[in-house]
Amino acid sequence: DAGVTQSPTHLIKTRGQQVTLRCSPKSGHDTVSWYQQALGQGPQFIFQYYEEEERQRGNFPDRFSGHQFPNYSSELNVNALLLGDSALYLCASSFGTGGREQYFGPGTRLTVT
Amino acid sequence: GQQLNQSPQSMFIQEGEDVSMNCTSSSIFNTWLWYKQDPGEGPVLLIALYKAGELTSNGRLTAQFGITRKDSFLNISASIPSDVGIYFCAALPMAGSGNTGKLIFGQGTTLQVKP
Numbered sequence: 001d002a003g004v005t006q007s008p009t010h011l012i013k014t015r016g017q018q019v020t021l022r023c024s025p026k027s028g029h030d031t032v033s034w035y036q037q038a039l040g041q042g043p044q045f046i047f048q049y050y051e052e053e054e055r056q057r058g059n060f061p062d063r064f065s066g067h068q069f070p071n072y073s074s075e076l077n078v079n080a081l082l083l084g085d086s087a088l089y090l091c092a093s094s095f096g097t098g099g100r101e102q103y104f105g106p107g108t109r110l111t112v113t
Numbered sequence: 114g115q116q117l118n119q120s121p122q123s124m125f126i127q128e129g130e131d132v133s134m135n136c137t138s139s140s141i142f143n144t145w146l147w148y149k150q151d152p153g154e155g156p157v158l159l160i161a162l163y164k165a166g167e168l169t170s171n172g173r174l175t176a177q178f179g180i181t182r183k184d185s186f187l188n189i190s191a192s193i194p195s196d197v198g199i200y201f202c203a204a205l206p207m208a209g210s211g212n213t214g215k216l217i218f219g220q221g222t223t224l225q226v227k228p
Contacts, residue, residue, distance in 0.1 A: 004155075033214060042117075042201055042218030043156070056214050090155050097214045100144040100163065100205055104155035 002027050004093050004105035012111045013081050021076040021108045025093030031055075032074040033102060034066060035090040043090055049074050050097045078110075086112045115140040119202050119219030127227050132189040134222045136202035141182035144205040146216070147174075149198045156201060160187070192226050199223050 005024045013019050025032050031050045035043035045058035049068035068074045072093075078085055088109050092102040119136045126132060136145070144163055148156035160171050162178035162185060169176055175188045185202055202219040 006155075031214070033216070035216075042203075042220055043216075045215045045217070048214045050214075058215065092216070094214070098208065099214070101146070101158060101161050102216055103158060104148075106155045107153075109153070 004091055004103055006089075006091050006105040006108050008108060009106070010109045010111075012113060014113055015081055015083060017081050018077065018079045019081060019110060021078075021089050021091075021110070022073065023076070023091030023093075023105060024073045025091075026103050029093035029095050029099070029103070030072050031094045031097055031099055032068060032072065033092045033094070034074070034076045035092065035104075036060070037088040037090055037107070039087075046076070048097065055097050081112045083112050086110060115204075115206060115217050117202055117204060117217055117219040119222055121222060122220065123223040123225070125225045125227065126192055128192060128194060130192055132192055132196070132224060133186060134200060134202075135184060135186040136204070136219045137184040138204070139183065141207060142204035142217075143182075143207045145176070145178050145185040146203040146205075147176050147185070147187045148201045148203060150201060150221075151198050159200075189224075192224075194226050194228055197224060197226050 033048040034046040037043040047057040052068045063079045065077045088107045090107045091105045094102045117136045147159045150156040160176040167178045173190045199221045
């Protein structure tokens with residue numbers, strides 16, 4: 001049973017650039033949520049995708065956008081990168097928008113220089 | 114906004130000792146989850162709690178969903194070196210709040226175990 005996978009593992013970008021992160025959910029799951037985890041902090045909810053639409057959003061600017069594909073995989077896009085966007089980006093999958101058990105991938109470590 | 118206060122922030126214990134950590138909030142929640150995160154990896158789900166008052170075990174781990182829906186605790190019995198890591202509580206808001214899928218995390222408890 002394949003778990004949640006994310007790519008790439010690590011990424012280094014320059015301030016002002018754009019980045020795309022990818023996530024494949026756990027087998028049988030149809031909902032993907034994205035979280036940002038700064039060093040030493042708990043994960044912060046960015047947004048959730050279900051049926052290819054953004055269903056909920058946390059307190060993140062419009063520079064953060066996403067997409068979900070028919071196979072339930074998802075992308076997180078961040079435009080105009082800032083130094084403060086450096087973090088571990090986590091993808092979690094669940095079944096349904098109210099899915100109470102969210103399973104996380106290994107994350108993508110983004111460094112903005 | 115909804116926040117979870119997790120304590121203690123860190124613990125340094127001897128192998129074999131029991132560990133207890135908890136999360137509290139001024140808000141009520143529908144579900145409480147406990148995760149463990151190793152350095153550079155994603156959180157791993159340990160225990161999920163769905164009903165107020167529920168007590169659930171997973172091996173040496175035991176967790177409870179508080180009666181008021183505002184708190185939860187996690188106990189680890191007879192700690193071993195591989196228990197080292199950061200433990201997070203997380204909670205899901207009640208249905209109808211408009212935030213049902215938005216998992217809220219505590220600040221984490223860093224556990225170190227001395228062999």
